[in-house]
Structures are given as structure tokens and as C-alpha cells.
Amino acid sequence: MKRTTSLSAAVAVSLAASLLLTTGTASAKEKPAPSHSGRDLYGTKAPYTPQGKPGRYQRAPKGFVPVFTENVARHGSRAMTDSGDGDAMLAVLGKAKNQGALTHLGAKLDQQVRSLLAAASAVGYGNLSARGAEEHRQTALRMEQRLPSLFASIADRHEPIVVETSGVPRAVASADAFTGGLASGEPALTGLIQAPVTDKNLLYFHKQPQNADYQAYVKGDPALTAVLAGIDADPRTTEAAHRVVARLLKDNYAATLSGKDQVSFARSLYQLYSAAPDLAVEAPDVDLTPFLARRDAQWFAYLDDAEEFYQKGPAFSGRTITYEMAGVLLDDLLAQARAKAAGTSGTGAVLRFTHAEEIEPLAALMGLPGSTEPAEAGQPYTYGNNPWRGAEVSPMAANIQWDLFANTPPEGRPTAYLVRMLYDEKETAFKPSCKPVAKGSYFYELDELQHCLAHG
Secondary structure, three states, X not given: XXXXXXXXXXXXXXXXHHHXXXXXXXXXXOOOOOOOOHHXXXXXXXXXXXXXXXXXXXXXXXXXXXXXXXXXEEOOOEOOOOOHHHHHHHHHHHHHHHOOOEOOOHHHHHHHHHHHHXXXXXXXOOOEOHHHXXXXXXXXXXXXXXXXXXXXXXXXXXXXXXXXXXXXXXXXXXXXXXXHHHHHHOHHHHHHEOOOEEOHHHHOHHHOHHHHHHHHHHXXXXXXXXXXXXXXXXXXXXXXXXXXHHHHEOHHHHOOOOHHHHHHHHHHHHHHHHHHXXXXXXXXXXXXXXXXXXXXXXXXXXXXXXXXXXXXXXXXXXXXXXOHHHHHHHHHHHHHHHHHHHOOOOOOEEEEEEOHHHHHHHHHHHOOOOOOOOEOOOOOOOOOOOOOOHHHHOOOOOEEEEEEEEEOOOOOOOOOEEEEEEEOOEEOOOOOOOOOOOOOOOEEEHHHHHXXXXXX
8 A cells, every 4th residue: 555644743733632641661671571460370261351442542643533433353251161170179188088199188179179160160161251251341442442432423314334353152151241242332333233243364374274374383282382391390299299198198199109190290280270260150159269379379370371482473483384374363453454454345344352372472573562572592481481471462351452543724725634553551662663643652653563573
């Protein structure tokens, strides 16, 4: 697309006042985050927490109003995908109980696991939980509160709201919860919200035939296999597993478990520990935190994050196999905004619901905060040398939102279009090669994004 004359000079003065309202400017060089915040203990299973601050968003430059919005969102909190970890734990606990080999704490774990499995089974393994549905309902209501004039205009003009999903039940249920939130906040939108359509090439691309090279990478790439095996083999894994077992099983029984068995037991416990908050409504009495010391939860969270980082995130320096396939999603974001600006689309909003396997590559491709640094050769990913954290990059219900703003130009001048991005509802700068309309602004010319986000 041919780029238009820069708007920077025209809007710089009008932005001065609005910049005083923001909590901060576009970030400079990232630094590794602290080892853990509370939710980092749960990795990509962390329940959603909006990162924006209501009332503290930058104002659009003078004369610009919102005319369109679009998002890409991960499904909300869900039940674990199967009972495997719970079944494995119950088998070990059952044998230990029969031998009188449970510690006082270990004796309390069996019922907690059974309660969590019962809750997951009732929801349906892999399905959206009540917490997940509420995450999306509330996100939708906050979207409306941020953009009241846009949604009023959508209702007045009877503009359709397009809804697209991966077709996986938890993504479809997330879409239903989100659009239900929109309709409850603005009933006039009800008849404008279209039925969800499935687009696997766009929203489940990691499983599609055109990405067979990526599937082969995950299944058996030598470098991937080697680095993850090396991370798992760190002595701290065995040490953490031994501490977990010692808390729950008496020495005479623990001694019968091989080191591999102890690691398997501890990692299964961590998987349940990290999944439990997502089922807080269905299993309100389940609390697995007493059974896993914080230091050990941190270590097993790191092991999970390492796998996510190398399979779906920035991965290896010099390789793009994990995220280049997200280009289809980035291109669609740009195409939908361009179509609205060109007048070839009368859509008021496009809402997309997908999975971590799509959000994490998209974040890496776009260079979003926490996803800019791959691992260098010979320096495996650690919390000390890289800011990537699953709970920050792709928690449950993670979302990337683009808002399109337009002005009413003087007669004879073309309409100008600006885009603002929110990442988990926080104003977020595009990558450094993209230049905002003024220093410290979160608003970018649409043509500038078309140029600076080019890939492939």
C-alpha cells in the first residue's frame, strides 16, 4: 500500500495534554522481569487479569474518533484436557495409603485431587469453565466502556459484528460469553452480533497442513529435543521432585520410587496445582497450594515455560519456525483495518477467539513485550536471561486489540486513520521499527503499520 504523508506534525501538539494522563510511555529496551510474580506460578494456565487502568488511557489526537475495533483472544480459563495427571497421582497415593506411607499432609491430598477431577469432568475435560466465561464477559464490558461512542455508532448504523473462532468448543464458548457481555452492556447490539464462524486456517493454524514443517519441528527437531532434554535434566528438577515426595510420602515408600517416578509424580501435582484456579467456581474447596512449596512450584513453572518458549514463542535465535506461521493472523488484522478505512467493509467489529498456540506466535511475530528475545546458541532460556513468561504472554483469555480511529478532515483532504493497540487491555507500543504519530504516543498511522509490520 502506498504510504500517505505523515500526520506527526499535525497531531503532536494535541497529544501533549493526553500524554500527561498515561501511566507511562512506550517501552524502551526490555529487561528480564523478576523471577516470579504471583500469577507466574501458574504459567500459561494463569487466570486472566486485565493489565489496563480505567481512566488512564491516552486520549486520541484532537478530531479523531473510534470507527472500528478488532481483537484476537485466547479462550478463557478451562478444565484440564484430560484426567491423566490426576489418575497418576491417585494411583501413587492409593498404593502409599495401603502401606500406611502417607504423611499427614499427603493423607489430605487424595480428596483434593478427586474433587478437582470431579469438577473437571462435570465441566467436560478441556471445556470452558465458569471463570473462563466470566473473564470474557467482563473483558467485553470493559471494551464497551472504553469505546462507548463506537458501540453507540455501531448500533445506530446497524453495522454487523463479525465473530470468528477456531471451532474448538472452548473457543466457541468464549466467543458466546464475550458477545453475551457486549449484548448485556448494549442491548441494541444483540441483532448485530453474527453467529460465530469457524476459520481453522486463521485461528487454528498450528494444526493445518500448510504448517507441516512446524508440526515436524515440535515432534522431533534435534535442536528442540536437545535443549528441552537438557533443561529437564537440570539437577534442580530431581531436587524439587524429591522435596515434593518427601512432603507427601513417608521415606519407606518414597525410597521405592525411582528418580524418574518422583519427577513424574511431582510434575503431575504441578499440572493440577496450575489448573486448579481455572476451576475455582466448580471446585471452590480445592486448594493445592499447601501441597507444593512455592520454590518447587516456581521450578516446575519454569520447566513448563521453557517448553512453551521453544515450541510456541521466540525460541532459537536465527529461526522463525515457531512464529512465522502467525503471519496469516497479523495480515488479517491489517486487512480488516484497511478494509474499514477504504470503505469496502461496513463491519463495526471483528472478534476472533483462538488458543495459546496462536497467541504466543503472534506475540513473537509482532515483537510484543516479553516476546522480543530468542535464546542464543549455547545459552538456553532461563528466567534470569530472558523476560518471556507464559503468564504474561498468554494467560487464559489473553487478548490483543486494535482500535481504529478516523478524523473529519477539511474539505478536499483525505480522512486520516490511526490505530491504537491494547495487549491484555494495556496500551502497548508496536515494535520499535513502527513510528508513532508523536514521541510517547500509542497511536500509529494505519499506513505506517502496513509498512513496518511487513514480514515474510
